[in-house]
Structure formats: C-alpha cells, structure tokens
Amino acid sequence: MASLVSQYESAAIYYAVLGKNASSSTIDYFAQQLQVGTRTDVQFIDVLLSSADGTARYGTKTPTEILQTIYTNIHGVAASAGVLSALLATGDTVGTIVHNLIDDLTGYLGSDSATLTQQTFFDNKIKSALFPSSSTGSAGSGASDVAAIYHVLGAGLSTSGLNYWGGVLNAGTATIDKVAQAFVNDRSYLGSLSNEDFIARIFQAGFERAPTASEAASYLAQLEGGATRGNIVVDLIEALRGSVAPADSTAQAHFNAITSVYSPGQLPALNIQEQVAAIYLGVPERGIDAQALDTWGKILSSGSLTATSLTAKLLNSKEFQLKGAQLTGDAFIQHVYTAVHGVAATAGQLAAYSGLGSDKSVITQAIINDLRNSIATDDTTVTQQHAFEADIGNSLLYKTAANLTVTAAGGNATGTVNTGSSHVLSNAETAVLTNAVLNAGAAAAVNLKFADHLANLTINGTSAATVNLSDNGVNPGVDITVNNGNVILNASSGADDVLVTATAAVNTGTGDFNLGAGNDSLKWLGNAAVGGANTVGAGISGNGGAGIDTISANFITKNVVMSGNTVVRTATISSNSAQFSNFEKLDLAGYIGKATVSSGSTAANHTFDFGVLTGNAVSESSTTGLTNNVVQAATSNIGSQGFVLSGLAEAVKVINAAGGSSAQLEVTGNATAASSVEITFLQNATNHFDVNFTATSSADVNAGSLALNSSSSLLLPTALTDVNIASGGTGDFDNILALTGTNAQVQNITVTGDHLLDLTLGSGYSNVRDIDASANTGGLNLDSSHGGTGDGIIIQLLNILPLSGVTTALLAPVLTALGLNGYQLTVEGSTAADNLAAIGNTTLTGGSGANTFEAKASNTQAGITISDFDSTKDKIVDVASALTISGDTSGTAVADYGTRASDTLDALLGTLVGGLTNGVIGLLGGILGLDSSNSLTAKVGVASVVFGGAGDNASSYVIVDNNDNHALDLGDSVVYLTGQNHQQLIDTLHYA
Structure with a gap:
C-alpha cells in the first residue's frame, strides 16, 4: 500500500482531471507509482488526459475549455477569462498548468476566505474518495448489517465489501444470513474451525467473552440441526442489538459503535487516528494508508480493540511480519525504538523495555507512549518527541496553516483546523504547523513549543497572553508579526524576526519580547507624529537573549x-x-x-x-x-556591534557614533535607492568603518546612500581612513551602495565577498587613494566621481623612461608648473567581470575577468590609466564621445599613430622642454609625435612608446578626437594603457 500522502496526491489528480472519484484500487495503483517515482504528477495528468475517459471529455475541446473544466473541478467555481489567459500565457503544457493549479490550492497557506472555501471544497472531494465509507446504495441498514458481520467474525472492516454487500442487502438480492454465510465461506481460517471453535470465536469477537455452557450448547444444537454458520452469525448480531446482561453492556457499546456507519470522508476522532498512525510509523516505518486508517481507526474508535490489542493484531499481519514484527528480543525492541525515536536505543533502554516481558504489542505501545507522553525537558528527548509527533501529523495530512485562539485554560492553542469544529490542537497538529495566526483572547499561556517548523506567526488581540515557541534548537527562526502590544512572547531558539506593527499600542502596552537563542531582530515602525518623538510605554520590554x-x-x-x-x-x-x-x-x-x-x-x-x-x-x-x-x-550595551539596515531609512542621521566594534553597518534587506543614512562620529572615534551585506534575497539589495562624517584632534589624532565593504548574502543578486557626503579622511576602500557590488563614490570623498576589490569574487561595478590629483598619464610614462639625470632635472619644474604632480587614485578590480567608471588621475586594474573600463572624463591633463588592459576581452567606454572601443570587429578599426622608441626620448625631451609652448598638450604631443595640426587622422587612434624593438611592453595611448579637428587638444579623450603590444592593439581594437 502507498502512504496516505501519495494516495491523497493520486486522488486529487484523478478528480481534478476527470471530475469524479477513482476507486480505492485505482487510487492506490497510481499512488504507488507517484511514491516511488516511476511516474511524475504531470505524467499521471497526461495519462488521464489521453485515456479513453479523458479523450471522451476533452478530445474536441480547446486548451482554454480544458482548463476551464479542470479549474472548476478543483476550485468548485469557474475561472475568469483573465485567469485562464494568464495560465495559458505561461507557455506551460496543460499537464504542468493542472499540476500547478492542484499544488497552489492544496498547498495554500494564506487566510483569504474565498480561497480557503475552495480549498475545503476540493479537500472534501478527495477525502470522500479516500474514505468512501458507505455508498448511496449501501447506506443505512445494509451497511450497518455488513459492518456487524465483519465485527462478529473478527474480520477487519473493508470499505469495498461494506459497499458491495450493503448494496446487495438494501436491494433485497440476498438476505443477511446468506451474506454472512458468504463471508464465512470466503475465509478459509473460519472454515477450518470446528463448530465449537467457531462459536467460541464469534462470541469472543461479539460479546468479548467466551460463551456460557448453555449458550455454547444452544448454538451447537442449531448447527447440528441444520442451521448454517451464517444463521448463527445473524443470531449473535440480533442478540447484541437486543437487551443484554449488564456484564455485556460494554461489548454492546462497542458493537453499536462499529455498526454506526460513517458518511463519506468521515473519520474517527483525531486522537484515534494518531494512535493508529503511530503504530504504522513504529513497526513497518511508513505513513499509514487510507484503507488502514479507515478500517483500524473505526475499529479502535468503537472500543472493541485497545491500542495494544490492535497492535497485536497488526503485528501478526503479513506486512508487519515482513517489516520488523518477525524480529524477537532486543532486535525487535531496537527496531521499534529506532523507528519511533529516530536514533538507536542504549543498552539501558533496551534492558528497560526487555523487562516488560515478551509481548511485542505491550513493548511497542510502551515505546510509543513513553515518547509521546514524555515530560522530559532535555533538548534531545524533546526534539525526538516533536519529530515523531510531526511524522504522525504529516502522515495524516494535517494542515500546516491554521487560525488559532488562546483560551483561558491555556495549554495548546484552540482552532478548527483538520476537523472543522473548535478543539484544542493535539501535539501532532501543532508539530506540523508552518503558518499560524493566533488571536490572544485571554491572558493565558499558549504552548506552540511543538511547532519546530513554524515559519510565520501573526499575533492579534489585546490580552497579555504568553506565547511559547519551540526552544529545543530545531526551528531555524520564525517571522513573527505582533499586532498586540501586551503579549508576552517567548520566541524560538532560532533566528526570529519580530515585527511590532502600528496596531500594537506600544505607547501604553505591557508587552515583553524574550527572543531567546539565535540571531534575532525586534523591529517596530515607531509611533512618532511628523516632527515628533516616539513614545514607548514603561511596561514594554525586550531581551534579545x-x-x-x-x-x-x-x-x-x-x-x-x-x-x-x-x-x-x-x-x-x-x-x-x-x-x-x-x-x-x-x-x-x-x-x-x-x-x-x-x-x-x-x-x-x-x-x-x-x-x-x-x-x-x-x-x-x-x-x-x-x-x-x-x-x-x-550607559547601555545596546548597539555595541553597530548598526543594521533592514529596509528603507528615510533621511536618518546618527550623531555621536562610537568606534570599535560598533563602527559597522550590516545590510540585511533592500533599503532601495531612496534610503539615506548619515553617521557622524565622535572625534577620534575610529580608524575604520565596515559595511557588511548579508541579505537573503532573489532581487538586488540596495543600501541607498551612506555618508560618514569623522573628525580628529590635533593631539593624538585618530582618522577614519578605511572603509571595508563585504559584499555577500544568500541568493543571486547584486549589492548596491552609494558613498555620499563629504569626508576628507577616508583613504582606502576595500571590497570583499562573493556578490557583485555596485559602488558609487561621490566627489566628497576627496582623499580616497585606493579602492581594492581584488579579494572579491562577484564583481565590482564602480562609478567614481572622485579621482586623484596628479601623477597621471604623462608622469607615469616619464617615470619608466630611461632618462638621464639632466633631463629629469629639467622636467621637474615643468611638471610642477603644468600641475601634473599629485597622487593617483588606484582601483583594483575583482576576479570576476568588472565595470569600472572613473575620472582622470585614476589607475584602473581590472583583474582576470572580462572588464569594461568607462572613462567618464580622461584627457591629457588628467587621464585614466589601465594597467592590465586585454584587447581580446576588455573594452573601453569613452563617455565624452559615447564610443565603445573593443575587439568587436563589427566596428571601425582604430588608426595607427605610430610608435616611439623609449631610448630616443631622452634627447627629445631635453629639446622639447626648452621650447614647450603648448603646455601639457604640447608635452604629450611632442613625446608621441602628434604635435602638428593634422596629427589625428581618424576618430580613434593608438600611439605607443615601445620598450624593446619587437613592440612588446609598450606604453600606449588611445586617443579619441572628440571635436574632430584632427589636432590633439584638451577636448580630446586620452586613455593610457601600460604593458601592451602596439601592433596587437592596432590589429584588435575597433570602435562603435
């Protein structure tokens, strides 16, 4: 048999596609295939669509008409034209769309009343197929009589037998004694019994005792006088339905219960279902199937069997004997203990259960009940207890979302989930919850500790209820929305995220938020009026734990x-x-x-x-x-490890910020580009500030703008020189940050992590000397409005030329006069593809990725240097001309402006310096031989100074004639490339 979970899946698909219930055997046949993976849900749907029944229903219909019919089967109402269009617009197959429709409705965890009504409609249809009980033809006395026959013969109740023979009796096709005799004839174990043993058996099953001597003699005489065994069964049924001795009243009550026929989809009370499900989990180690739950649940509910006697009956069954019941001694105990606890028993535990004797049913029930009823508080036992209850709940298809209430009696929450009527939730019901809405209608303690997998909880009401969540270390954390300012929350031992909303009266409340273990957060939107301050009641408290x-x-x-x-x-x-x-x-x-x-x-x-x-x-x-x-x-230790940005911060300013471990900002959510944070530090507070991106997201995480204001004293100063940015997180997304405001202290920005960082550096960070992302593996998109002050594209060349001391001495005052001295802003890219946008006096090193170097402003006076340009993978974007220069051969080839040999420039520079009249343009033009009025013969060209005769190790200048006047001037873009091969650049580069 497949598990109930797979059978539910099978029954749901069958009804959704064909609009009718499948037989129990059909449900189980396909459920087994789904359970072991030989057929997927979509494949099963396609099989049904192409079956004879499916073809008859849908063979001539359009996809829209097919989906409308199936949607109505599932939801109980027709879909709108817009819904159908949206479904077909996905481009998925009909089978996939149907699969998603079923999953979306059966797995719905929200609180929309219309959707929940549709979910209940579909669930009832599926349950009526799984637990058909009495059909229309067998309902009433027919089904009751058949149930009585099953009971008196001590046979397990079969729904298919109940419906078939009940229909026969109701139709008058056969009498009850003939049906009873057919049952006897079909069971070889009954036919092998002597008359005396047969009478003893049915008495034990019906009256739950041995027959008296006179009773045995009376029935034996009837059999010997020609009565059939079916006649005797009917006589016993009539006796149980009539007046019985007080000693037989319990047996009669059991008989009445078992012969009270259930309606389709109806099952015994949840505690009964859980007991039966636990036995199946504890011995054959599987989720219970629909037939077993229907049969044994109803028998156990009638009281004719106890949990122990039911266990004994099941242990003798063929399946149980194949799956553990055949073991003996410690081997059997170990099998059951491990199945229930999830871990093997110790020698001491084996000895304790061995001391109960040899009755396997007693041992099985002891192991199950000891764990289910345990009051131990250690995390190990509690975790095993919760896990077994969750297994029970999941095997019974308990709902994972519920609307709950706190009642004055306290204890487990109250709700209508799984039954449709108000009841206190069992531990198994609680253990499977992932989403819950709790109305705190009483100042009592509500126990949700079994909910190890609770993910979302909303707390409403106004009462000072105490809400206790799972604290055994299993739950990874709960997202908790609190609309009640008086609640006492003892949160889980995971990383809980608690949001106190505007509905909670924090200004007058008495709420206490104890967040326990884990990296938790307690958020509140505030209650300040515009231009005012927040008001927090003296009764409000919180402990992060x-x-x-x-x-x-x-x-x-x-x-x-x-x-x-x-x-x-x-x-x-x-x-x-x-x-x-x-x-x-x-x-x-x-x-x-x-x-x-x-x-x-x-x-x-x-x-x-x-x-x-x-x-x-x-x-x-x-x-x-x-x-x-x-x-x-x-003083307080609050904020000792700095700040968090989990969302939009609207023009937020922090004053008197401290240093040490508090000089950091963790970005845990998307604040959007509208966010603005400005932090002003105490004087001499810190020499660094760290920004750590740690969000879990599927979309980009934008930290907005960050301004850092720092100052130092003249005596023993401490300057904020370093900003460290760790661009991490969980998911596929980019991190975004803009450093704005004015800060002349920051000199170094280091970028690490494994996510791409979009970093904007404002011009107010006027003293930054280095941006280093070489330890980042995700990529750097840099947009810098700050550059260095000198030591640029001319001086860098001069520094590597083999110049004489005389030439160097001559150049020194000229370079000073031309304003070329100063410092470079250096940028080291990541190991991935980078986009580095910079202004003049910036040296860019892209790293190993395919990089884009964007020259926002780069000319002879203040140009951009690229230290590792690779013409086969990198590209240059010149903003002034809107041209992209790369190896893309669809563009126009760059012009060859020729080369200069480095060892010939010493004498040239000596002459050039003496007659320099055109400033920095004249200096570079003279070096490159591009100092005439028609030197630039193309829109884009390359000129190089070559170190070595073969053209290797060249220093090259990419020149863009922005004003198209064919002369090198201050309006032209010039980008300096070091370590190049001139001819390779000419052969490779194109512009577009």
Missing part, C-alpha cells in the same frame, strides 16, 4: 530636561534603554524618532543620538548658559 540580536532604533527614546538659568544651564538626559537588554545592533530602517527636549530644542527629525547609550549624548538644545552641564543617561 543569546546570539547577536538587533533592535529597532525606534524603541530607544531620548529625553532632555533643561534646567538652571542663563549663568548655569544643566541638561539632564534620560533614556528607556534599560527596558531592553542583549541587543547588540541597532536597526536604522524606518527610524522616525528624535529627542524630546524640554525647552529650546534644536533636536533634528529622524536623528538618533548614539551617545545616549555610551554616555556621550548632547543636549540638542539652543538654550545655553555661561556654564553648561550635561547629566548623562545610564
């Missing part, structure tokens, strides 16, 4: 009370930071707060004073005296 935890800056308030007079003014600063503990990072996303100052306030909007946590806050007051005192708030 173990791990590196983040709290929204909105939660931390600053209050300044000004006192004194014009001579002595005192600012007394207070904060609510003591209400929160163990939050190592501050999230700046969505910060809307500001300080509250009693008088003369200059507190700026969206400005967070980090000094309120470190004892370095300022009064933010314009009211001053001759002497000003500041009484600082108590």
